[in-house]
Amino acid sequence: xxxxxxxxxxxxxxxxxxxxxxxxxxxxxxxxxxxxxxxxxxxxxxxxxxxxxxxxxxxxxxxxxxxxxxxxxxxxxxxxxxxxxxxxxxxxxxxxxxxxxxxxxxxxxxxxxxxxxxxxxxxxx
Numbered sequence: 151x152x153x154x155x156x157x158x159x160x161x162x163x164x165x166x167x168x169x170x171x172x173x174x175x176x177x178x179x180x181x182x183x184x185x186x187x188x189x190x191x192x193x194x195x196x197x198x199x200x201x202x203x204x205x206x207x208x209x210x211x212x213x214x215x216x217x218x219x220x221x222x223x224x225x226x227x228x229x230x231x232x233x234x235x236x237x238x239x240x241x242x243x244x245x246x247x248x249x250x251x252x253x254x255x256x257x258x259x260x261x262x263x264x265x266x267x268x269x270x271x272x273x274x275x
Contacts, residue, residue: 167191170198178208178273184215187223195223199230199241207239210272214245219253231263240264244272 168185179202187195195211202209209230231241242264246254254260266272 168194170194172198172201175273178210180210180212180269180273182212182215186218187216187226188218188220189222192222192226195226196229199226199233202234203237205237205239207234207237208242209234209239210242210244210269212244212269212272213250214247214269216247216250219250221257224254224257224259227259227263242266242272242275244269 168187168191169183171182171184173180173182181195181198181202183195185191199209211227227241227243234241243254243259244266245268246265251265254265259265264272264275266275
């Protein structure tokens with residue numbers, strides 16, 4: 151379902167242990183992240199979010215392949231959420247693994263940004 155919709159054009163940024171794939175869909179951009187989001191890799195996420203700068207842009211960050219996130223990644227999500235919201239858009243997080251979901255819950259990001267259990271739910275809402 152959602153994965154089939156992601157067959158469009160994709161652009162990837164990759165380091166040895168981390169990658170960001172940007173997939174524009176009809177009315178939403180999906181950023182698929184893989185690996186650890188930390189001080190060394192959070193700049194890649196920030197740049198990917200900055201590229202999606204159209205007014206009213208809707209972004210879903212697919213976290214299914216993220217194995218770790220620290221405060222630098224959390225801060226990038228918060229900054230991206232604020233920027234998109236101010237421009238009339240929105241940010242959603244999708245499919246975090248249990249350890250990542252727990253971190254998001256502990257810091258309370260799930261009270262600020264919609265965190266959906268699956269990519270499909272994030273895209274459908």
